[in-house]
Amino acid sequence: MKIDKSQIIDMLKNKGDHNSASQAESDLPDQIDTDQDKDKLDKLGIDPKDLLGKLPGGLGS
Incomplete structure (x- = not known):
């Protein structure tokens, strides 16, 4: 599954994990x-299976 980097960053920020959001911004394509x-x-503490329910719109893109 492909996901836009901005969705990951927004999800991390919404959790209050601004350090990981900054790291994601620089490390992820x-x-x-x-x-x-x-x-x-994994380094950011994100399980891809967990993304399915947490991303806006459900399954991402």
Whole structure:
């Protein structure tokens, strides 16, 4: 699944995790592939399976 980086950053900011949001902004590509970029998401404490319900619009793009 591909997700726009801004959705990840917004989700982290909404959780109050501004440090991870800043790290995501600099480390993640503009379009995140949840399979290929799993390691990067893991470093930010994000489980791709959790993204499905937390992103606006449900499944992302």
